[in-house]
Amino acid sequence: MAELIGPRLYCCCNCRNHVALHDDVVSKAFQGRNGRAFLFSHAMNIAVGPKEDRQLMTGLHTVADVHCGDCREVLGWKYERAYEETQKYKEGKFILEKSKIAKENW
Numbered sequence: 368m369a370e371l372i373g374p375r376l377y378c379c380c381n382c383r384n385h386v387a388l389h390d391d392v393v394s395k396a397f398q399g400r401n402g403r404a405f406l407f408s409h410a411m412n413i414a415v416g417p418k419e420d421r422q423l424m425t426g427l428h429t430v431a432d433v434h435c436g437d438c439r440e441v442l443g444w445k446y447e448r449a450y451e452e453t454q455k456y457k458e459g460k461f462i463l464e465k466s467k468i469a470k471e472n473w
Contacts, residue, residue, distance in 0.1 A: 377405075377468040382438040384412050385471070387463060398424060399443055399464035410445075410461040412436040418447050426451045433461055442467045 375389035387407045397404040416432040421444075423430075429448035432441055443462040449455050 373472050375473055376471045377463065378471045379435040379438060379440055379442065380467055380469045381440045382435060383469070383471070384435050384437040386410055386412055386435065386442060386468060387461070389470075393460060397462055399462055399466075401464055401466050403465040404443060404462045405465060405468075406457070407461045407463060410463065413442065413461075414439070415445055425454055428454065428457070433463070440467060 376385050377387040377389065378385050387410050391407045391409045392405055393408050394406040395403070397406050410433060413436050414434045416434065418429050418431045421428055421430050427450045428446055430444040431447055433443050433445050434441055443464050445461050446457040446459065449457050
């Protein structure tokens with residue numbers, strides 16, 4: 368039955384552009400700028416902004432803001448580099464803020 372409905376997705380809350388698959392959620396225990404956020408291994412239909420160093424709760428990281436590919440809404444950020452060894456697992460992964468995404472095909 369799941370194949371008929373399609374994969375569970377997350378979409379931009381502003382324009383409904385598909386931005387991530389539920390299967391790519393690594394963790395739901397992250398903090399974004401505006402509250403809870405999810406860590407994803409992959410994201411799609413997004414644009415990645417310029418890299419910058421940012422002091423986050425878990426230390427210094429090089430990150431790039433992630434925008435919806437359609438409406439340009441800022442959805443979160445991509446971890447480009449983690450300076451602390453214990454945070455290296457985040458490199459290349461995406462934070463999408465719960466308040467900026469919506470479920471689809473659930």
